[in-house]
Amino acid sequence: MTDTVVSSATREVVIGFERPFVMIGERINPTGRKILAAEMAAGDFSRVEADVRAQVAAGAHMLDVNAGIPLADEPAILARAVQLVQSITDLPLSIDSSIVAALEAGLAVYKGKPLVNSVTGEEERLEAVLPLVKKYGAAVVAISNDETGISEDPDVRFEVAKKIVQRAADYGIPASDVVVDPLVMPIGAINQAGVQVMHLLRRLKNELKVNTTCGASNVSFGLPAREGVSAVFLTMAIGSGLTSAIMNPLHLEIVKACMGADVMMGHDPDCARWIRKFREVPAMQASGGVAPPTEGAARGRREGGHRRRVT
Amino acid sequence: MTDTVVSSATREVVIGFERPFVMIGERINPTGRKILAAEMAAGDFSRVEADVRAQVAAGAHMLDVNAGIPLADEPAILARAVQLVQSITDLPLSIDSSIVAALEAGLAVYKGKPLVNSVTGEEERLEAVLPLVKKYGAAVVAISNDETGISEDPDVRFEVAKKIVQRAADYGIPASDVVVDPLVMPIGAINQAGVQVMHLLRRLKNELKVNTTCGASNVSFGLPAREGVSAVFLTMAIGSGLTSAIMNPLHLEIVKACMGADVMMGHDPDCARWIRKFREVPAMQASGGVAPPTEGAARGRREGGHRRRVT
Numbered sequence: 001m002t003d004t005v006v007s008s009a010t011r012e013v014v015i016g017f018e019r020p021f022v023m024i025g026e027r028i029n030p031t032g033r034k035i036l037a038a039e040m041a042a043g044d045f046s047r048v049e050a051d052v053r054a055q056v057a058a059g060a061h062m063l064d065v066n067a068g069i070p071l072a073d074e075p076a077i078l079a080r081a082v083q084l085v086q087s088i089t090d091l092p093l094s095i096d097s098s099i100v101a102a103l104e105a106g107l108a109v110y111k112g113k114p115l116v117n118s119v120t121g122e123e124e125r126l127e128a129v130l131p132l133v134k135k136y137g138a139a140v141v142a143i144s145n146d147e148t149g150i151s152e153d154p155d156v157r158f159e160v161a162k163k164i165v166q167r168a169a170d171y172g173i174p175a176s177d178v179v180v181d182p183l184v185m186p187i188g189a190i191n192q193a194g195v196q197v198m199h200l201l202r203r204l205k206n207e208l209k210v211n212t213t214c215g216a217s218n219v220s221f222g223l224p225a226r227e228g229v230s231a232v233f234l235t236m237a238i239g240s241g242l243t244s245a246i247m248n249p250l251h252l253e254i255v256k257a258c259m260g261a262d263v264m265m266g267h268d269p270d271c272a273r274w275i276r277k278f279r280e281v282p283a284m285q286a287s288g289g290v291a292p293p294t295e296g297a298a299r300g301r302r303e304g305g306h307r308r309r310v311t
Numbered sequence: 312m313t314d315t316v317v318s319s320a321t322r323e324v325v326i327g328f329e330r331p332f333v334m335i336g337e338r339i340n341p342t343g344r345k346i347l348a349a350e351m352a353a354g355d356f357s358r359v360e361a362d363v364r365a366q367v368a369a370g371a372h373m374l375d376v377n378a379g380i381p382l383a384d385e386p387a388i389l390a391r392a393v394q395l396v397q398s399i400t401d402l403p404l405s406i407d408s409s410i411v412a413a414l415e416a417g418l419a420v421y422k423g424k425p426l427v428n429s430v431t432g433e434e435e436r437l438e439a440v441l442p443l444v445k446k447y448g449a450a451v452v453a454i455s456n457d458e459t460g461i462s463e464d465p466d467v468r469f470e471v472a473k474k475i476v477q478r479a480a481d482y483g484i485p486a487s488d489v490v491v492d493p494l495v496m497p498i499g500a501i502n503q504a505g506v507q508v509m510h511l512l513r514r515l516k517n518e519l520k521v522n523t524t525c526g527a528s529n530v531s532f533g534l535p536a537r538e539g540v541s542a543v544f545l546t547m548a549i550g551s552g553l554t555s556a557i558m559n560p561l562h563l564e565i566v567k568a569c570m571g572a573d574v575m576m577g578h579d580p581d582c583a584r585w586i587r588k589f590r591e592v593p594a595m596q597a598s599g600g601v602a603p604p605t606e607g608a609a610r611g612r613r614e615g616g617h618r619r620r621v622t
Contacts, residue, residue, distance in 0.1 A: 187574055187575065187582065188581075188582050191577050191580055191581065192577050194574065194575035194576060194577060195575075195576060195577045198550060198575075223582055223585065223586065223589075224585075224586060224589040224590040225567070225585075225589035228567050228571055228589070229571055229574060229575075229585070231571070232546050232567075232568060232571030232572055232574070232575055233571075233575055235543050235546040235547055235550075235568075236546055236547060236549070236550035236572065236575050238547070239509060239546075239547035239550045239551060240550060256536070256539050256543075257543060257546075260539055260540055260542070260543030260544075261543055261547065263498055263505065263540060263543070264498065264505035264506075264509075264540075264543055264544055264547050265505060265506060266502050266503050266505060266506045269502055270499075270502065271498065271499050271534055274534065274535075274536075274540070275534065275535060278534075278535040278536035278539070279535040
């Protein structure tokens, strides 16, 4: 079935229905992180560097890079962040901005084939972003809302996703390079948010046959023990067809859910990755809390079932 | 859709697709518990009593009672265990034996409408167990294997389940009183066990429209951090249509998965039960480990969204 291939200069990651789930680290994002925003605006990228290393150590397969800082020169900062991150890790990146000039600045310096995050179904966005995606030979996240906003009806969101895939094709971008974000709402506010998104994920897999991603932390907004809600969401969503997510790999409870889902989907032969990750972790720690970076680093080197060197 | 109603003398529990997931405590079972087996055979039920209280405190909605002790008088022991358990808790019970005389002894003393665990698709079992189920007005667990064993093909298992439902109808037992066990194999041994059972659960929900249960601990046999595997299995299975499971409610990680799945399925309005359970639990504890009985007991009294008194 559909494979979406992204890469850095030396490493490929494939998002696909017959592949292990792809965890995209969400941490390099100044939204809601005042200190990080101030540091990035001032040219201090030390915290970005630490975030890269921690997420790599925790087992992320890709990293999202966002430089959305109000009143700052976002194109310049995003380009610098992309270059810095690529100098530290060979994980492929998702270049994340709502500003087209920033996406272009990031794309211009990127080595490999990134994921552009994102385009929506809004005409203006489609016309601005899709030519860039084509020009740089990237893949793109397609968010299933348009000028009318985000519909609570998953079948309306399906039609928006379908339209974006068709418009991408018009620009010469294959459906395999469009990764649809079905949009997950906070379930504390919308009781049916889970049912809606599971239905949409099944349609996206079975009918549109596209890969999918989403911001997984959003679902648990405002709830206690929220990593538990995010973990359950990811597990059930993977069962419904979700093939990647932008998420926090520093929460072991969430990584465990994704790796367990790989076991359940038959994407971890002989449970080899599960056994390697958890055989030495005490029960309490394996169940939750924050992944210890050093231990994670040692494990990270031995993993990577779905990664292969291209050079 | 299909509702399976079970009860004790004073409490009803409903298993159904539009209901919160039903957790059936698995602990009262001497299989693999030598001390418990010896004690029960010698007429000492103090450990059974402790197991009842701990599971009730942890939030179980029903309890499974098994007295399968080699060379012991299983009918007498099972009947005594059923009476003892019903004197301690008003949770409905699943009466669990492979010996027909033991099932009958348990049914004869049971107050309310129990779940009989179990019948298979084997002719001899169908003819022995179904008349008992009808006679006592019980519901029954239907295990999807027959004389040919357990098929690895989920569609063959579906046909066995269908046959049992039809045979039950011949005895005057409605499909709503048949709870199918799709059989989950250890995923450490059979890589496709998860995919098989999810496929079967979807068919049982959408085509046969029957409720389902299974022994959830089996899936993680032999693996490290096995509660994590069982938790992921349950979450994904609930998303595929599983409506109850025989499981260990003393592992908070597993209870958390089931309660989180209720949130995701829209069966926990305003996330009220989730919030009540987890708002005061520290992050580490909420993520794993064993539920503290006293705290659980306090919570248990306040819960019970799908329980109502019948008298």
